[in-house]
Amino acid sequence: MSPKQNTYFFGGGKADGDATMKNLLGGKGANLAEMGKLGIPVPPGYTVTTEVCTYYMEKGKCPPALEAEMQKELVKMSEIMPGGVKFGDAENPLLVSVRSGARMSMPGMMETVLNVGLTSETIPGLIKKTGNERFVYDAYRRLITMYSDVVMEKGAGIDPEEHCGIREQIEEHLQKVKEKKGVTEDTDLTADDLKKLCVDLKKIIKKVLKKEFPDNPMEQLWGGILAVFASWNGKRAIAYRNIEGIPDDWGTAVNVQAMVFGNMGDTSATGVAFTRNPATGENLFFGEWLPNAQGEDVVAGLRTPMPLNNASKTPDQKNIKSLEEAMPKLYKELDAIQKKLEKHYSDMQDIEFTIQEGILYMLQTRVGKRNGTAAIRMAVEMATKESKGFKITRDEALRRVSADNLDELLHPMIDPVAEKKAKKIAKGLPAGPGGAHGQIVFTSDAAAAWYKEGKHVILVRNETSPEDVHGMKAAEAILTAKGGMTSHAALVARGWGKCCIVGCSALAIDARGKKLVVGGKTYKEGDVITLNGSKGVIYEGALPMLPADPKHNPFYKELMKWADEVRKMKVRTNAESAEDAAVAIAMGAEGIGLARTEHMFFDPQRIGIVRQMIVSATLAERKESLAKLLPFQREDFTGIFSSMAGKPVTVRLLDPPLHEFIGDLGAKDIAALAEKMKTSPAKIEARIAQLHELNPMLGHRGCRLGIAYPEITEMQARAICEAAAALTQKGIKVFPEIMVPLIGTVAEFKNQEAVIRKVAEEVMKETGVKFEYMVGTMIEIPRAALTADEIAKHAEFFSFGTNDLTQMTFGYSRDDVGGFLPYYLDENILENDPFQTLDQVGVGQLLECGTRLGRKSRPNLKVGICGEHGGDAESIKFCHRVGMDYVSCSPFRVPIARLSAAHAVLEEKAAKKK
Ligand code: PEP
Ligand code: MG
Numbered sequence: 001m002s003p004k005q006n007t008y009f010f011g012g013g014k015a016d017g018d019a020t021m022k023n024l025l026g027g028k029g030a031n032l033a034e035m036g037k038l039g040i041p042v043p044p045g046y047t048v049t050t051e052v053c054t055y056y057m058e059k060g061k062c063p064p065a066l067e068a069e070m071q072k073e074l075v076k077m078s079e080i081m082p083g084g085v086k087f088g089d090a091e092n093p094l095l096v097s098v099r100s101g102a103r104m105s106m107p108g109m110m111e112t113v114l115n116v117g118l119t120s121e122t123i124p125g126l127i128k129k130t131g132n133e134r135f136v137y138d139a140y141r142r143l144i145t146m147y148s149d150v151v152m153e154k155g156a157g158i159d160p161e162e163h164c165g166i167r168e169q170i171e172e173h174l175q176k177v178k179e180k181k182g183v184t185e186d187t188d189l190t191a192d193d194l195k196k197l198c199v200d201l202k203k204i205i206k207k208v209l210k211k212e213f214p215d216n217p218m219e220q221l222w223g224g225i226l227a228v229f230a231s232w233n234g235k236r237a238i239a240y241r242n243i244e245g246i247p248d249d250w251g252t253a254v255n256v257q258a259m260v261f262g263n264m265g266d267t268s269a270t271g272v273a274f275t276r277n278p279a280t281g282e283n284l285f286f287g288e289w290l291p292n293a294q295g296e297d298v299v300a301g302l303r304t305p306m307p308l309n310n311a312s313k314t315p316d317q318k319n320i321k322s323l324e325e326a327m328p329k330l331y332k333e334l335d336a337i338q339k340k341l342e343k344h345y346s347d348m349q350d351i352e353f354t355i356q357e358g359i360l361y362m363l364q365t366r367v368g369k370r371n372g373t374a375a376i377r378m379a380v381e382m383a384t385k386e387s388k389g390f391k392i393t394r395d396e397a398l399r400r401v402s403a404d405n406l407d408e409l410l411h412p413m414i415d416p417v418a419e420k421k422a423k424k425i426a427k428g429l430p431a432g433p434g435g436a437h438g439q440i441v442f443t444s445d446a447a448a449a450w451y452k453e454g455k456h457v458i459l460v461r462n463e464t465s466p467e468d469v470h471g472m473k474a475a476e477a478i479l480t481a482k483g484g485m486t487s488h489a490a491l492v493a494r495g496w497g498k499c500c501i502v503g504c505s506a507l508a509i510d511a512r513g514k515k516l517v518v519g520g521k522t523y524k525e526g527d528v529i530t531l532n533g534s535k536g537v538i539y540e541g542a543l544p545m546l547p548a549d550p551k552h553n554p555f556y557k558e559l560m561k562w563a564d565e566v567r568k569m570k571v572r573t574n575a576e577s578a579e580d581a582a583v584a585i586a587m588g589a590e591g592i593g594l595a596r597t598e599h600m601f602f603d604p605q606r607i608g609i610v611r612q613m614i615v616s617a618t619l620a621e622r623k624e625s626l627a628k629l630l631p632f633q634r635e636d637f638t639g640i641f642s643s644m645a646g647k648p649v650t651v652r653l654l655d656p657p658l659h660e661f662i663g664d665l666g667a668k669d670i671a672a673l674a675e676k677m678k679t680s681p682a683k684i685e686a687r688i689a690q691l692h693e694l695n696p697m698l699g700h701r702g703c704r705l706g707i708a709y710p711e712i713t714e715m716q717a718r719a720i721c722e723a724a725a726a727l728t729q730k731g732i733k734v735f736p737e738i739m740v741p742l743i744g745t746v747a748e749f750k751n752q753e754a755v756i757r758k759v760a761e762e763v764m765k766e767t768g769v770k771f772e773y774m775v776g777t778m779i780e781i782p783r784a785a786l787t788a789d790e791i792a793k794h795a796e797f798f799s800f801g802t803n804d805l806t807q808m809t810f811g812y813s814r815d816d817v818g819g820f821l822p823y824y825l826d827e828n829i830l831e832n833d834p835f836q837t838l839d840q841v842g843v844g845q846l847l848e849c850g851t852r853l854g855r856k857s858r859p860n861l862k863v864g865i866c867g868e869h870g871g872d873a874e875s876i877k878f879c880h881r882v883g884m885d886y887v888s889c890s891p892f893r894v895p896i897a898r899l900s901a902a903h904a905v906l907e908e909k910a911a912k913k914k
Pocket of ligand 1: 594596655780800801802803804805866867868
């Protein structure tokens with residue numbers, strides 16, 4: 001069915017739509033409408049809805065009523081624009097821009113065509129009206145360049161070979177013209193040069209694309225609109241959607257808007273700004289501008305822009321004129337508008353403006369992308385004190401900081417001591433924070449391919465374009481020679497929280513020759529460099545990195561405090577050493593949810609003894625090695641219990657997949673083992689062969705080991721209990737939770753529980769010290785979840801081991817999933833890697849039923865999760881909904897778990913309100 005209304009008008013202080021209509025009008029269209037309503041000077045225009053796009057995708061044509069609606073809107077635009085301009089009028093032509101605008105911002109992914117409406121008929125009229133022939137032909141050559149690329153090539157589905165695209169051929173021709181004239185800047189070309197250039201470009205287009213450049217305004221307009229629709233299904237838009245998880249069926253809106261020109265001379269300008277600094281979060285108006293230029297010059301990084309005001313200047317930009325200095329009155333007007341916009345939206349805005357002959361126009365406003373550091377600072381400041389006439393709630397502040405934002409704050413930085421001594425290669429603009437090192441590559445395909453081989457790469461480009469997203473995603477960091485803080489590279493990197501430096505003009509990049517010359521030295525593909533994305537400095541070689549240091553960030557600490565006040569679930573950590581436990585406590589961990597005791601045995605001092613224990617053929621042999629392990633284990637537990645000082649510690653009994661210990665033993669290891677065990681290497685080899693398993697992850701591990709060899713469980717229980725008794729005697733609070741792994745039946749649990757309790761009683765008797773402890777189990781086999789009511793009659797706590805539970809529910813070996821998972825993700829058979837993000841639909845049911853059945857038998861059953869999913873934001877929210885008491889994750893994920901647990905409560909509140 002045709003949509004009822006295909007176009008929505010804005011301008012002249014009125015608008016058909018508003019900011020709430022993002023789904024229909026796209027983000028840009030909805031915000032243009034909202035700005036129009038607010039009385040902010042927006043050039044008039046109309047939005048063709050996303051419904052028209054989806055209709056077009058389905059039917060291959062536009063709704064029949066669209067044409068008449070568009071004609072009406074063009075008349076309204078004429079009425080609002082000064083000077084009686086009309087679209088296609090020979091005397092007094094109105095030019096329009098055609099821009100895409102999806103529901104969610106997709107920086108540079110979609111298409112834009114400017115100056116639509118310039119033809120052989122309208123050009124003389126515009127020259128007469130403006131008295132500026134150069135300006136008109138400059139506008140025309142921009143239209144030709146964009147239109148041929150966006151509409152005639154990409155829009156027509158032509159996929160040229162690398163470096164053969166029409167845009168590149170046009171740029172090359174332009175470069176030749178400039179070289180011939182001996183000039184470097186486009187602005188050095190005269191009206192005659194540009195006029196001739198336009199004739200040449202149309203010839204190139206005819207030759208390459210075998211089509212005439214259209215000379216009819218309406219044909220240009222339709223071409224632009226349909227090309228925007230087609231761009232929704234372009235390669236780069238699809239790649240971006242896949243990365244960002246944007247559904248394919250949203251479609252894009254198209255905004256047709258009266259052109260205003262920032263390149264009409266010295267009283268004209270254009271710029272991009274943020275109402276607060278998007279890199280630091282500081283409450284200072286921040287941006288970039290270019291005099292006598294069009295907006296795309298700033299966004300595309302074709303000219304390096306200038307700072308908007310003093311607050312935007314870096315120390316070496318002190319002498320560059322800001323807009324504040326060059327046009328103080330207009331700057332004041334812009335400043336007032338930015339304040340009004342931030343107050344209206346109660347959030348930092350990313351705005352685009354153009355000044356045409358002394359008149360300021362706002363082209364766009366949207367909630368600005370920001371890095372993690374900035375997101376946290378803005379959220380906390382906005383919720384702490386009223387500024388710009390508004391204040392947000394603490395809940396809202398928490399909502400505005402994502403798990404990814406926090407992750408970014410926790411990014412590694414270059415070791416400052418090493419950085420001082422390092423060889424500096426060059427300096428650029430600090431576009432994405434943190435430090436990174438890697439091997440340089442010069443194309444995105446190379447970046448993606450090297451990444452697949454497990455290499456760390458830094459993508460080095462003159463500037464990036466949306467075609468580069470796959471390479472940018474694969475790269476550790478991005479470095480560009482051109483562009484500013486709002487260039488494509490900077491926006492995308494910031495959105496992803498990637499280390500990035502832009503506008504490093506000292507770099508001479510030869511992408512085809514795969515080399516880079518800087519400071520007289522050549523760096524080839526594969527050479528290693530380090531970037532400091534927070535300062536914009538590039539170094540030779542790989543510098544050592546320091547883990548991120550959130551400790552000194554007051555905004556982070558404040559936000560975490562608020563999260564802790566809101567969340568209901570506790571957050572524990574997975575740690576096996578006192579050092580890791582200490583790091584986790586500093587990150588806010590409230591206990592240990594999983595100490596994997598087999599990890600304590602990887603130490604070179606112990607691994608030999610563990611191997612002896614595993615290959616022991618007799619009870620006596622095994623007891624001998626266990627006796628050697630006991631003091632080590634006691635020491636481990638003493639260390640962990642004391643550093644957790646009274647906080648609960650879940651110690652899991654041995655769960656070693658045997659192949660991890662004896663799978664890859666070489667002749668030397670076997671000889672050493674034989675010598676220690678006073679036997680022959682051949683006998684050891686025979687024993688290893690006997691122990692060999694075809695499916696070790698489903699083999700003799702977990703409680704199966706303790707059941708076959710109870711002396712192992714006895715030794716571990718003894719080490720735990722003796723450590724607990726000794727510390728209790730010293731007055732140090734301990735609370736061990738002894739956890740049995742890989743239970744599938746209640747009988748397995750009962751068997752191991754009996755061994756543990758017997759040892760605990762013995763130790764209490766021997767030492768005369770009473771200490772509290774619990775015995776519980778991992779739930780990591782589907783059968784355990786399904787019979788949780790039986791198990792909970794005996795087990796005092798449950799901890800879901802979702803790594804194994806995922807393995808056994810899907811039937812995917814967790815060690816071998818890498819072989820087929822990429823195909824599954826590519827083919828959309830799986831949406832995510834289920835070992836990373838909990839499969840809520842399937843595995844989630846087992847978590848829900850395990851918890852429910854367990855609590856049926858034991859209402860106060862303590863339930864947690866200690867698989868990798870305990871550190872994943874979406875999975876954590878699911879755990880909250882299931883009613884778990886805590887999540888446990890690796891130390892560096894603890895802050896993310898604290899925030900996500902708070903988000904879970906806030907989402908629940910919001911759902912209840914609805
Ligand atoms: C699990 O299976 O989720 C778990 C935590 O145990 P492991 O990863 O050690 O098997
Ligand atoms: Mg497990």
